[in-house]
Amino acid sequence: MWSWYTDALRDYAATVVLLGALMLLVYAGLRALGRNRDTALGWTFVLPWLVGFLAFQLFPFVASLYLAFTDYDVLTPPRWVGLANFARLLDDPKFAASLKFTALYALFSVPLGIAGSLACALLLNRNIKGVGFWRTLYYVPAVIPAVATAVLWRWLLSTDGLVNSILGPVYALLGLDKPRWFLDPETVLPGFVLMSLWGVFGANTVILLAGLKNIPRELYDAAAVDGASGWARFRHVTVPMLSPTLFYVLVTGLIGALQMFTQAFFVEIPRTTPTFLQVYIYQEAFGLRHMGYASAMAWVFLLVILALTLLVFRSSPLWVYYESEVRGEDRAARGAKAPGRYLDLLRPGLRRRLRAGAPAVDDQHVA
Numbered sequence: 001m002w003s004w005y006t007d008a009l010r011d012y013a014a015t016v017v018l019l020g021a022l023m024l025l026v027y028a029g030l031r032a033l034g035r036n037r038d039t040a041l042g043w044t045f046v047l048p049w050l051v052g053f054l055a056f057q058l059f060p061f062v063a064s065l066y067l068a069f070t071d072y073d074v075l076t077p078p079r080w081v082g083l084a085n086f087a088r089l090l091d092d093p094k095f096a097a098s099l100k101f102t103a104l105y106a107l108f109s110v111p112l113g114i115a116g117s118l119a120c121a122l123l124l125n126r127n128i129k130g131v132g133f134w135r136t137l138y139y140v141p142a143v144i145p146a147v148a149t150a151v152l153w154r155w156l157l158s159t160d161g162l163v164n165s166i167l168g169p170v171y172a173l174l175g176l177d178k179p180r181w182f183l184d185p186e187t188v189l190p191g192f193v194l195m196s197l198w199g200v201f202g203a204n205t206v207i208l209l210a211g212l213k214n215i216p217r218e219l220y221d222a223a224a225v226d227g228a229s230g231w232a233r234f235r236h237v238t239v240p241m242l243s244p245t246l247f248y249v250l251v252t253g254l255i256g257a258l259q260m261f262t263q264a265f266f267v268e269i270p271r272t273t274p275t276f277l278q279v280y281i282y283q284e285a286f287g288l289r290h291m292g293y294a295s296a297m298a299w300v301f302l303l304v305i306l307a308l309t310l311l312v313f314r315s316s317p318l319w320v321y322y323e324s325e326v327r328g329e330d331r332a333a334r335g336a337k338a339p340g341r342y343l344d345l346l347r348p349g350l351r352r353r354l355r356a357g358a359p360a361v362d363d364q365h366v367a
Contacts (some may be wrong), residue, residue: 023047078292085296089096093299097274097302104189105276109196114249116200118242121208135209150266155196157181159171185273195263204249211245233319240321247320251312258305270289277301 016118023044031038032235075155089095116269124135134333143148155161164171181191228236241248261278269275275283281301285294 002171008088014323019048019051019354022051042221057244064295064298067292068299070292072291072295073289074291075289081292085293086300088293089296089300094274094280095277098277098280099301101189101274102258102260102277104259105192105196106191106254108193108251109257110250111199112193113196113204113253113309116197117208117249118246119319120200120205121212124209125203125212127205137204138201138205140201141198142206146262149195149198150263153198153263154267157191157194159183182267182269185270186305188269192260192267195267196257205254206309207249208242208245211242215241241323246253247312247316251309254312255306256306 006151026047027040029046030043031037035043065079069080069082071081071084072078106114120138123133126139144152158164159180161176163181168178178188181187215238219241220233223233223237258274259278261282265282277297278301281294281297284290284297
């Protein structure tokens with residue numbers, strides 16, 4: 001009954017012994033080659049990670065490129081078919097539908113997630129009593145496993161779940177039936193977008209909060225002295241100074257949204273509804289054993305993600321402000337329409353002081 005467990009333990013033990021022996025050989029070899037003790041120990045202790053990276057990441061990555069040009073069903077040797085798998089993508093309606101569904105999910109979830117994270121970060125940036133407790137509470141969703149999150153939201157958005165129970169009077173007032181969310185093809189996408197907002201209270205909020213903490217207080221003081229309203233300070237000080245952090249959150253959020261898998265895998269949806277592309281690739285690879293075709297889809301999807309990421313990077317000079325790039329000869333070389341032009345949106349008095357390299361607030365100006 002427990003033979004599979006003892007076999008697994010034996011395999012694990014053998015792997016540990018082999019890695020240990022390999023580490024000892026590497027250490028002895030480096031010492032014999034004249035390397036000092038610290039260098040030899042460094043390479044020795046990084047060896048297990050290096051072996052894992054080569055065996056479980058780099059090798060599958062390269063192998064998938066080869067399999068993309070083959071017909072491979074796991075049970076028989078791969079058969080070279082050239083570009084047939086990529087040509088098949090053009091005639092596969094499920095691939096196009098899954099790609100569209102994934103793109104729409106990213107289009108709605110990423111901006112809403114960033115806006116929600118920024119709003120939470122602004123609230124948690126206030127110096128009030130007990131703010132540490134609220135920051136911890138808002139970060140808790142980030143440490144909950146994705147599988148648990150999927151199961152939780154599957155219950156929350158069920159027909160008789162908590163969300164529909166709370167909004168029941170609203171539906172009755174508007175004469176609407178309770179949405180079936182993940183059971184209705186029309187509401188599957190909104191359901192997943194709503195689930196994605198769970199991530200608002202997590203890592204992105206902490207990252208944006210750290211960015212807000214790095215904005216010099218003197219900029220807000222100088223803008224207030226110049227008569228800037230709260231909205232003007234947010235638009236002309238907070239957003240430009242926070243733009244590098246927003247850029248990072250945008251890039252990681254976009255890639256994460258396009259690679260949506262775990263929550264979608266554990267939430268059952270109608271068979272007629274398009275699913276996320278990552279789930280479709282999994283179904284083709286491990287459900288139907290079309291490894292070659294799944295590898296081709298994965299590589300095309302990689303190129304799509306790479307293209308969108310590069311597009312975001314190319315757009316960054318238009319809206320991302322780096323303070324270090326504004327001062328000195330670099331800004332003069334780029335001209336008046338450089339990325340640092342966000343400083344020109346600030347109040348004239350603050351702009352003159354920053355360009356001159358002086359403090360944003362001085363005693364004479366405050367007086």
